Amino acid sequence: MLANRVRQPAAQFTRHLRPTLATGRSLNAPWRRLASGKAKQTPSNWITTSLGVAVAGTAGFLGYSYLTSNWKDTWIDSQLPKNEVVDINDLRADFIQEKRSLKSPGVYTWGSNEYKVVDPGSKDTDVKIPRRFKYFNGQVLRDFKVDEKSGAAITENGDLVQWGKGFSETEFKPSETLTGKNLISLALSESRLIALSSDGNIYSVPISKSEQTSGPKARESSWVPFWGGKSALSYRILKPALKLGEKVTTICGGQEHVVMLTSSGRVFTAASSTEKYPSLGQLGVPGLTWSTRPSGPADQCHEVTTLKGSKVTQIASGDYHSLALTKDGRLFAWGDNSFGQLGVEFEPSAAFKDTPFTLPAEKYYRKAFYSPTITSVAAGGATTFFTVDSKRILGSEEDATKVRDLGTVTAETWSCGRGIWGTLGAGKWIHIQDSPTKVKDLSGLGEYDEKMKQLAPIRLRHMSVGTNHVAAVLDNKTTISAKNTNSLDKSKDFGYEVFWWGGNEHFQLGTGKRSNQSRPTHIKAPSESKKPEPEARLQIMPRHKGPVGKRTMSMEQRVECGRHVSAIYSAV
Template identity: 80%
Template sequence: MLATRARQSTAQAARQLRPSTLTRRTLNAPCRRLASGKSRSSNPAGNWIGISLGVAVTGTAGFLGYSYLTGDWKEAWIESQTPKKEIIDVNDLRAQFIQEKRSLRTPGVYTWGSNEFKVADPGSKDADVKTPRRFRYFNKQVLRDFKVDEKSGAAITENGDLVQWGKGFSETEFKPTKTLTGKNLASLAMSESRIIALSSDGSVYSLPISKSEQASGPKAREGSWVPFWGGNSTLSYRILKPKLGLGEKVTTIRGGQEHVVMLTSSGRVLTAASSTENYPTLGQLGVPGLTWSTRPSGPADACHEVTSLKGSKVTQIASGDYHALALTNDGRLFAWGDNSFGQLGVEFIPEEPSRDTPFVVPVEKYYRKQFYAPTITSVAAGGATTFFNVDSKRILGRDEEASNVRDLGSVTADTWSCGRGIWGTLGTGRWIHIQDSLSKVKDLSGLGEYDEKTNQMTPIHLRNMSVGTTHVAAVLDNKTSINGKNKNSLDKSSDFGYEVFWWGGNEHFQLGTGKRSNQCRPSYIKAPSEYPKKPEPEARLQLMPRHKGRVDKRTVTMEQRVECGRNVSAIYSAV
């Protein structure tokens, strides 16, 4: 109605105001008298003055009425007005610090993506959650670990208990439920049918994802601190028992669809089957010739040491759906398993689609040997894709003089990818089925910032990456401060968070952009709004660094972490 009136003319608006009868007579009577040639007034000049005044009054009233209807009534009274200068509170910075304040006020979990199996939001009927949404069950909670898959989700609470949800867990009771408790769990990995959980003391537990299988499967015998008080556990689980040395324990686990990779405190790597449905047959266990028929006697999920890595101290491990990787302390990267999409970083050979013996990924050939010395610093994997970061140091060439090389000793941080890129998962700006050679992620490579302490440019590394089946998130290690003071409490500092980028498949809105289109290059997404009906200032999403915040009445040191699963994404507050 208002939009229609705004398009009407001043005269039309004046007619809609319906002037009083006195006004209509004042206007119309003189016109009739002039037309008939008769006049009751003996002063024609006075009549014309009255007519003019009447027209002016009517026009003014019409203009004011029109201005009121179109919302411009103030301008009808004020001919010109100097624009009022808006005062901005630079200490507020709502858009920049929106996540910080929220993290301090109510730590918790945000999820989005596929919700067909009630994983992103168990209480919602939405098939997909388009943008980051609060997971109500975890409000005001900090977690040790968090994993999401398309069919089920799992988390470890602050006190080390396992929580599961989703229709993969239960078709009828798919809301979050505590399952494995009292084990002081620290981290977890999910396969196609089982959860592998690592406790703080290095014990590795394997239990079915399905609630019915947890109830119907064989129960383990549990001891008690009270003599002769032990009994069977309330749910079915197994304990993986790798052969460890004196004082050695498992410190890290990474999982695929059918296998789990374990790293010990001594830098050794062990693998085991982690699926109830299928035994690993694509070399992902890293043991040459190992198949279901050739496996040694004993349980199917027996642990095997990757003997090809003996003599090398492994510092990091990573795992995709059907391949695995290990990074040593001297910067060498070993890979093994499925190579159907080139995810091992070497040529795909149809006659040899997988490799069961670990080998060193050739990185040096992608740099000029005479001028650069590359060292791999971190590795991440998921689905059929592999990412790793390289520090390339400028060295003196054979025929160069140090005085002529301005960037001698400088370090460039690069990110490389290989594997399946049909959804844009490689982040290289290309859509490609198989990438069996290393491809640089240019948007995340060669980044740098000026360090005021050292008065020189320093490279910006990736703090961490989370690789899902079709999409990826990368967090830059670029925490900055506008006051130069490092403080643990965010409410007493002006620190910005870590930049986070997203790319890859987006069929189920797992990128959090609110749109379904895939992204083949890293890009920002918006910070979630706490009150959808009352939009807050737009800001790009940032992850909060480790800081002190309130959980109930306690002060807890926490940080935000990102997790990419199979068509689902999450951000959670971690201890």
Template identity: 75%
Template sequence: MLATRTLRPAAKATRLLHPTPVAARSALHTPWRRLASNKSRKSGTSPNWIVNSLGVAVAGAAAYFGYSYVNGDFKGAWIESQTGGEKQVIDVNDLRAQFIQEKRSLKSPAVYIWGSNAYKVVDPGSNDKDIKTPRRFKYFNGQVLRDFKVDEKSGAAITESGDLIQWGKGFSETDFKPSKTLTGKNLKSVALSENRVIALSSDGSVFSLPISKEEQGTGPKPRESSWVPFWAGQSTLSYRLLKPSLGLGEKVTAVSAGQEHVLLLTSSGRVFTAAASTEHYPSLGQLGVSGLTWSTRAKGPVDACHEVTALKGSKVTQISTGDYHALALTKDGRVFAWGDNSFGQLGVEYEPELPYKDTPFALPLHKLYGRGKYSSTATNIAAGGAGSFFMVDAKRILGPEEEPKDVRDLNSVTADTWSCGRGIWGTLGTGRWIHLQDSPSKVKDLSGLAEYDEKKKQMSPIRLRYISVGTTHVAAVMDNKTSVSSETTESLDKSRDFGLDVLWWGGNEHFQLGTGKRTNLPRPSYIKAPSESKKDEPEARLQIMPQHKGKVGNRSVNMEQRVECGRHVSAIYSAV
């Protein structure tokens, strides 16, 4: 179940302050004498204290529920009791009423998915071409997953035990329901390219296998070693191992794939790239090696790994890929970009005579603020389709000829989000419909946000936990404080915590924004949480659960919910 919170009218991200507990509103009082006298005159009988008391009770209840209805709270006033079949009244002004669905979600880990269903990815059992609002994926009911990726044509998930699950007509035109494919490898994460699955195991091994079930069965199969000495056999599945040249004790820790290429990040902060397409060789500089093309590549496997040497000396902590470009974030807060720049997704001027850059370069983040009054440090990156996003901490410093006594906000930090690339569907989140944006533009609704920190007793900037970028749409998960108490807790069923705010924007041609409408959204917006009941429930905006302890069968598991945007598809899943 998705976490929810009561929807406030005209909820916006701009300058969002996280709500804090408030005392329940005082009961409405009506002068009982006036009620009694009116009752007596209307009925023509003498006043009676029992009748008067009943009149007061009825009028008070009517006034209370009338007030609640006007304020949008009436629909959640009655819920089924947890202990019996009787119903009990819940004070809709009590903060606990906002957590009812959160508590239910602890008992039912699930995957919610919506968007294009033309290839049976969203709901294999449905003939609907599009799924308009979040829908449970029945196969994953009661499961927590290590990773989950969706595309318009196929989906892939890593189970809690480390096995790969695939589905969709891109996987098989006839057997498109979820099926285990690569097993026994203790996989931890997965990425999807145009026609290959890139899976990373816990020991750092990187597997590249065809998305197609037919090709997995008919392609060349490698020999596999066994834990039994001198006992090796052939794999039942066609796949290749990507083998970067690693140092002693170094291993691959993260993978990210575009349409034709994949990035590998190692524990030493080095980055390797490789081709990740069965049909095409990367030709838009996305491998990050100057002059590397199909004709100039060295002899050997077509998917040989290449170190991005332009990043040597910079410890990379995060990687992200768009369809044909790539981003890397370093430990010291710099952002490097390379690959296709046809829509300005690299954040530098588009040059028609040179539409791509095959050598990584550092973005001049200091130019985003100018005048020498701010120091800028990137904290997060995200890429997808033909768009790029950078999250930047801007710290106020002394400018030229400024005196400390004259600067009231000295050393204060503002967290901003910037975007560039293709924005014709509103994908950049800036409120504009623009074909090409080759200079980073601030996403104002996700910038300059702050909330009061109960522990620090001060205002703190609200950063983004992460952004997931699809081909035409985007979702941002805010790193807002989920606890309304200064005391920490691990179990949400014993706490009074909120969920994490999620905002959506961009293209909605296949209902991938989950609004139930096809209207594109050029600015970050909330969407409604799906209802789990046929009965009327109070409207609530969709939120996701932060890290917490929940039940999976008879086990207690640390889990959280995560958001994933793919090509015209969106999903929220329970992750271990």
């Protein structure tokens, strides 16, 4: 490499001389005036030799100067790119997503468009790769949920927006519905939408616009005395029995039920379908069925009393099963187990479990050498995922001086349930996986931490599980500099790595092809130009500051997988 750099200046110098050597005009003209007539016709050999010596000497001088002086640094600096501020108009592959996120936040959707959920203005029945959702251009959202038949989002102001033919067969374009409630998060069921407000109120709203209009409307109070009236649309309020100062902070839901987590770490469940009552144990109340339910509304809230005494920090739900993770790392599961999604052996005579039980993470590790702790849980469809921090401990007969990885923490991802579409992410195509299997591509990952001066595990930052496909965002470092900056246009930051896998019959993986994927894979960043662009791997932008209208706001990108539909949106 060094030799090539030494030869290059000499080669360039020789190329500059070639025209004059070939024609003989500029170099030979003075000699013609001083030489005899014979010399005028044919240059002598000593002239040619002198020129060769001069060229060789010059090349040697340049090479020596390059190696011994500052010319080397000057030459290198002129060839390598400088560490300059990133131009947000630059469409280089490394910064395509930063540029778009900075200039215009918004939403990308892809997958099944039969019910006009992915692109209401398009005639395409399937959208093969991520496409910008024009209605949300320049907007940051609080939450975004998509299903095959309908979609819903909460705007920056806390208002609900709905669309799709599941919402209205004729007016399926985005429309504001429930407003003025300061909503913060959503959960979609088979026929109803559950929305949580910032003050902890839970609204159960029909997905259908006609039902919102024709259904019974609640009476609403007003800050002006005696000024209350009926609500603009039909909805119900779910009312768990909360303690003083306690409120619901998190919700998630399946096809027929919703799970609620309170600020005290308690868990409540309720029915969330207009037509069907949960019958597969997903409410977590032993013996609860339609015929045995207590008097009162069908959608009344029930506390999952089996979890009393355990502070729950995370909840998750699939179509017909539920999970809760406690502060001390215990994972409880209940509901349908037809595909092994509860992580225990499938029993044909008892296809579901209505009493929560703990999933033994220790069972999958050598107890004498590893101490596992479950750190997160996610679910969707008939599949469950959970992550484990496995710490290497000293065995009873081991010598600490001979164990190199003592105290090392390894982050691993496990899955169970229905994997016929490759949804497990473990490289398998299997109907029932009732014993958790490791997702090897998302396990044992690490990167060097410059602050700690050691290798640190890469955990999952977020996972979204659809009916039969999944997206996982890694919590990798997003900057190579020592300091974190808030604005992407002033750094060399990159995004979080994101992987997709599972069913792809409606192109919901965003690969542009219909083939399913049984292992996590990258996809390409969406293109918005008609001109060819550099190919870039899709990444999720970390929290940063960018313009929203005339304001500058803090935002980040999030992923969402629904029923045969996927999305990426800018979140406040």
